[in-house]
Amino acid sequence: MSSIRYAEFKSRPYYGVLEPASALEHLIVAEGEGAHAVMELVAKAPAGFTSQATLLYAEGPYSPDNGNTEALRELGFARFHTSATAAAAVPRLEGALERLKMSTEVYLTGSESALSIFVKACTDAGLDYQGLQTEHRGSLARRVQCVHCKGITENVTTQPATCAHCGLLLLVRDHYSRRIGAFQGVNINAEDPSDIPAKEEMFR
Amino acid sequence: MSTPAAIDVVVSEVVEVNSLIKRFHFKRPDGAPLPAFSGGAHIIIEMQDGDQTRRVPYSLMSSPLDTSDYQCSIRRDDEGRGGSLYMHREVVPGMQMTISPPANLFALDLRANKHLMIAGGIGITPFLAQSSQLERTGGQYELHYGVRSRELGAYIDELQDRLQHRLHMYYDEHNEAMDFDTLLSTQPAGTHLYVCGPAPMIEKVLDTARAAGWPESHVHFEHFSKAPPGEAxxxxxxxxxxxxxxxxxxxxxxxxxxxxxxxxxxxxxxxxxxxxxxxxxxxxxxxxxxxxxxxxxxxxxxxxxxxxxxxxxxxxxxxx
Amino acid sequence: MGSTASLPTFKDGTYRDDFSFKNSPETVVRAPFPFDKDEYMYAVNMELHKDGRKGTAYEEPIDMDEHYLAEMRDRALVLDEDPLRCQSLPHMEMAGWDTLELLMECKAASFPEAFSLERDGDQWHWINRPMGIDQHFTFGDATTLPYGPLEYITRQAQGDFVVLDERDGNLWMDAGMVTTQADWSLDFDIGMNFFEWHAPVPLAHEKGIFQRALKYLLAVQQSNPARRLNWTMTVNPRLDTSPENYHQWGPENTHITPENVADKLFLRIELQSFWRLPRSNAILFPIRCYLLSMRDLSTVPKWATRMHRVLKSLPPELSSYKGLDNFREIAIDWLSEYDDGSPTTPGPFPD
Known part of the structure; x- marks a missing residue:
């Protein structure tokens, strides 16, 4: 479990802790380790919470056999769907958002990467991001957009990082764009390309 | 920021809308168009009431698409500090007055998939302008308007003509109350809610929205009550x-x-x-x-x- | 504003490749020099944008100088290479029309020999003589213009233009034309709020600068524009110092030597103004860039003295954030010749 808070970086997404809200219905979207955030949310919620709730659960990149899916199924959600990954969950999430009423509370949890994808689907559907609850669980690996070639590199764990598209060595800044769903990567050795700093593991 | 630049205007028309409400029209002395504005904007009318200068905000109700004049509807408030009484008693066509440029603290969120407007009584005025704006720019909306009685409700006929099925009327005299629970539980994702009217109505709408799970960033309100009088x-x-x-x-x-x-x-x-x-x-x-x-x-x-x-x-x- | 300004004689000049950009002496002295004291620190340095002093960049509400045509040519080149430099989120269309109206009205009123606007209801006729443009169009109908309204008019106006939507007591950067920027990306920042797009700026958050600046900006009303100045330094007269192309211009940051500093290093001044737009309730945020070489500065003794003192006393975080570390000492050495230690007169204007 990560309890890291990033409020000191003004453009860095700030994730909270999911709390049961007063709402007529609930839509919960979780990925991987986010399963535990969902279990804690339900434990805090009043009886009958799950009977008003839909859960979309993306098991993770490799469908690990960790029992999360079965544990979530037993919580008795009114609607419960699973998918292999966050990206694979998006079409179903978009469908749910099309039918969503404003009297529905939206909860999102999972890795940094999964949250980027879920938040973007919600804002594209017309929801203001300030009304979404988010909780980070799992990997801190980042999605990074290369400001030069615009390509997005997934699962970045090092500082600096190599752009998977144009090959430039990128400084991963704490500057984050919700619209793109990625951090900004800027060439680290533009002034002297022969200066190649060592990569350090920073985002696990 | 210092006081906004003032605009000199002439009162071109005063219309008695009903026994409590008068509508005031303002034009430039040379007839040139007034500044454009956005639906929900207000102006501040400066009143020389004896040796006292009053500056009171009123919503612009006229269409933002037509700035040949500005129109404000003012309800007489016998318990207030005297601004509305001054307007009702002293202001006549031909009078020169000073107003501020329009400012908007109750603007439409133009990202909305749908605009849901709730008005009580004289709180209708910003929605008159906003609905005119949406007719031009497009955008899904509906207006729910509650009044005490047909006689005291302002602009019902005009709104029915213009909005047709998008207007929903509620008359106290027929014991018709808005069903906020149903209204706020059936709105599609991306709806923005706007409410203007008496303070108790606004509170009730905000409480219902909060309890139903509406995020604050989708809820907009404007109190039209003015500063109350009190002890010196x-x-x-x-x-x-x-x-x-x-x-x-x-x-x-x-x-x-x-x-x-x-x-x-x-x-x-x-x-x-x-x-x-x-x-x-x-x-x-x-x-x-x-x-x-x-x-x-x-x-x-x-x-x-x-x-x-x-x-x-x-x-x-x-x-x- | 009452009387109109005299039309400058437009010059050729490039902001890339051979960098043939050069200020005439009149253009140097009219620049909005950003330092009113001998040291610099962030402040909410907002003031009303009016009562322009004759013969300065403040004379007209939207300034135009001798580099107009050269700058517009450079903008067109940038957009050819990277159309993402001009973007507008879908809800900002009305703000684009507001921007077009404001810029056309200002230009026609300030420089009637160069620009004219005739309005007959929504049928408008716009003439831009320096650029050879004669356009009839329907206000509000983007299909009657070759580009969207924001792009159309900002291809004809010096400086960058950012359009800020007001929601939830905050300002959101939801549209813009950005080709003369000091190392920030519209494509990345579009959609961010006031605090988010300022995230990379050091020190100012802690000093509460942005909270106060935002409150001031939210109060900007129609007919009452506000302004402030910002600055940095740039190697070569390059307008387009974008992060997108940083890997191309970045190496130039190391090219300053005591021999070339006078003509190769530029003070980059941003005259930022803030205009409430009527129909959209958005705020137009023009960021006009002025470039003065160290040699240009030395022709105004007070400015060279002050630049020397500002660079000497600049906090290291700011020097690093502004990207000055490679050449700051060289510039201080060169400027020291213009600083005899005597006090400077108050205010930013030349003696």
């Missing part, structure tokens, strides 16, 4: 080094302006935060009437909004 009091201005006497029907902001102190403002209704002033010393009780300060700021006694709030006690010193 005096205040010391530490930076100007003077004292001002605030009469019963005057606000602290007006008293400062009358004394020649240039204080910032925008809404003059306790909502925008621009006139927020530090309290240096307070031996007594500040009667907060604003919608701006947080509860802890009020309790601290360190802040006051001079456009609406008053004081009772021995000594008030503010940093102005």
């Amino acid at each position: 009091f005096s205040a010391e201005l530490s930076e100007s080094g003077i004292s001002v006497e605030v009469a019963r029907e005057q606000t602290l902001l007006e008293a400062m302006e009358a004394a020649g102190v240039d204080a910032p403002y925008l809404c003059r209704g306790g909502a925008c935060g621009q006139c927020e002033t530090d309290v240096v010393e307070c031996d007594g009780e500040i009667m907060h009437e604003d919608f701006w300060l947080e509860d802890d700021e009020r309790a601290s006694g360190k802040k006051i909004m001079p456009c609406v709030s008053r004081f009772r006690g021995k000594r008030l010193v503010i940093a102005r």
